[in-house]
Amino acid sequence: MLRDTAADAGPTVAGLDAALAEWARPGGPFDPALLAAHEERESFPAEACAALDAWGLPEFYVPARHGGRQERLDVFVALLRRIAARDLTVAVAHGKTFLGGVCVWAADEDGPAHLLARQVLAGEPVAWGLTEPGGGSDLLAGALTATRHGSGWRLSGRKWPVNNATRGNLMCVLARTEPGGGARGFTVFLLDRRATLAGTVRPLPKMPTHGIRGADISGLEFDDARLPAHAVVGPVGGGLELVLKSLQLTRIVCVSLSLGAGDHALGLLRRFLGERRLYGRGLADLPHARDVAGRAVARQFLAESVAHTAALAAHHVPEQLSVVSAVTKAFVPSLIAGQLRLVGDLLGARGFLTDVEGYGGFAKLERDHQVVPLFDGSTWVNRAGLAAVLPLLRPGRRPAPAGADSPARWLREDSEPDPLDTRRLRLMAP
Numbered sequence: 174m175l176r177d178t179a180a181d182a183g184p185t186v187a188g189l190d191a192a193l194a195e196w197a198r199p200g201g202p203f204d205p206a207l208l209a210a211h212e213e214r215e216s217f218p219a220e221a222c223a224a225l226d227a228w229g230l231p232e233f234y235v236p237a238r239h240g241g242r243q244e245r246l247d248v249f250v251a252l253l254r255r256i257a258a259r260d261l262t263v264a265v266a267h268g269k270t271f272l273g274g275v276c277v278w279a280a281d282e283d284g285p286a287h288l289l290a291r292q293v294l295a296g297e298p299v300a301w302g303l304t305e306p307g308g309g310s311d312l313l314a315g316a317l318t319a320t321r322h323g324s325g326w327r328l329s330g331r332k333w334p335v336n337n338a339t340r341g342n343l344m345c346v347l348a349r350t351e352p353g354g355g356a357r358g359f360t361v362f363l364l365d366r367r368a369t370l371a372g373t374v375r376p377l378p379k380m381p382t383h384g385i386r387g388a389d390i391s392g393l394e395f396d397d398a399r400l401p402a403h404a405v406v407g408p409v410g411g412g413l414e415l416v417l418k419s420l421q422l423t424r425i426v427c428v429s430l431s432l433g434a435g436d437h438a439l440g441l442l443r444r445f446l447g448e449r450r451l452y453g454r455g456l457a458d459l460p461h462a463r464d465v466a467g468r469a470v471a472r473q474f475l476a477e478s479v480a481h482t483a484a485l486a487a488h489h490v491p492e493q494l495s496v497v498s499a500v501t502k503a504f505v506p507s508l509i510a511g512q513l514r515l516v517g518d519l520l521g522a523r524g525f526l527t528d529v530e531g532y533g534g535f536a537k538l539e540r541d542h543q544v545v546p547l548f549d550g551s552t553w554v555n556r557a558g559l560a561a562v563l564p565l566l567r568p569g570r571r572p573a574p575a576g577a578d579s580p581a582r583w584l585r586e587d588s589e590p591d592p593l594d595t596r597r598l599r600l601m602a603p
């Protein structure tokens with residue numbers, strides 16, 4: 174479905190595939206035994222992340238206009254999917270920098286963008302601090318406050334739980350800048366911990382987790398932390414709008430984690446069907462096994478079609494992305510969660526035992542995947558968002574897109590996507 178479009182000899186999807194296969198050999202940074210040991214010890218998969226840094230993945234976090242290789246969302250989705258198919262913890266840990274940077278690219282201001290691009294290209298991870306202990310999905314309840322201090326700002330409060338909060342020096346933070354809050358009461362800041370006074374920004378302890386156990390899920394506490402004026406991203410008071418538009422892109426990227434988990438599960442299932450013999454014949458000869466396997470594969474195709482369409486929609490119809498991204502995030506992770514249940518059911522004991530050679534990975538990936546439906550706007554948050562705009566979506570309300578705007582046109586394999594233009598994103602589809 175995806176063509177590799179990199180015209181030069183730089184990193185490509187096919188190149189990453191080959192590298193991952195090499196790294197998965199015994200002793201390599203993606204050796205399943207090493208990744209399982211990290212999971213067991215709840216330690217960060219540093220070797221795998223270092224290999225991805227050296228390969229050049231950080232270049233795909235930075236838009237081409239700021240010196241990176243990020244040009245096509247479908248290419249980025251494909252890259253993260255390949256990594257997730259090997260190990261979801263690594264994909265969540267490394268891929269977070271895409272989410273951390275997106276507000277800065279979407280704000281489209283040269284100063285902060287050049288600054289961040291330099292750091293990301295040098296391999297610095299970037300965290301995204303939206304959630305607070307008392308807030309969860311309700312961003313308007315955010316209590317972390319930024320108040321003006323001379324030409325700069327002072328931040329007090331907590332962001333928790335946040336992926337890479339402790340590992341990274343950089344975090345994009347949504348802070349309340351109007352005491353009364355409200356739609357125009359929040360602002361995004363790009364925090365560089367190295368530029369703050371000692372003791373004013375403290376990491377919160379790593380949280381033990383059910384899945385992605387090696388990831389750095391922690392947080393930051395701000396105690397009158399001073400930030401310079403140039404830490405502001407986008408307009409003062411425009412933070413909520415910027416975050417909601419950025420989420421339209423990150424929700425599409427997040428489903429690559431589900432696609433990768435589905436690929437991994439189907440790989441295990443294929444192997445099992447090929448080698449398991451029961452009643453003197455192959456398991457695949459059992460009608461029930463064929464039925465379940467067929468349904469698992471169908472779910473994967475459907476998930477892939479939705480994700481691919483959404484990634485291209487970001488280029489061709491960004492004005493519609495509030496709806497497209499919500500459909501994608503509400504639908505794909507749930508679809509794949511169901512696929513994992515089907516595969517786990519068919520694997521039987523091997524889906525449950527964690528130390529059977531070759532199959533131990535299933536229990537881990539099923540645990541790891543459970544986080545995908547709940548972060549970056551849970552399935553229910555996205556469904557609720559869609560329910561609110563249903564009257565606008567009723568058939569016949571607007572003419573079906575024709576010509577170059579028609580999905581039938583831009584989904585063709587030979588169609589080159591328009592460059593991603595975040596200025597065309599809308600809070601609500603027109």
Ligand SMILES: Cc1cc2nc3c(=O)[nH]c(=O)nc-3n(C[C@H](O)[C@H](O)[C@H](O)COP(=O)(O)OP(=O)(O)OC[C@H]3O[C@@H](n4cnc5c(N)ncnc54)[C@H](O)[C@@H]3O)c2cc1C
Nearest residue numbers: 301302303304309310334335336390548549551553554557
């Ligand atoms: C491993 C992990 C990593 C994370 N990483 C980050 C990160 O890097 N940055 C960050 O900012 N946050 C991060 N989070 C936080 C994550 O995004 C939150 O889980 C999320 O904000 C929702 O908060 P909550 O889970 O406390 O649920 P709540 O918001 O308290 O919701 C409770 C329940 O109500 C449902 N619900 C909420 N709103 C609605 C609605 N409108 N309609 C219907 N149902 C609704 C939810 O689906 C949920 O089931 C992370 C969380 C985890 C577990």
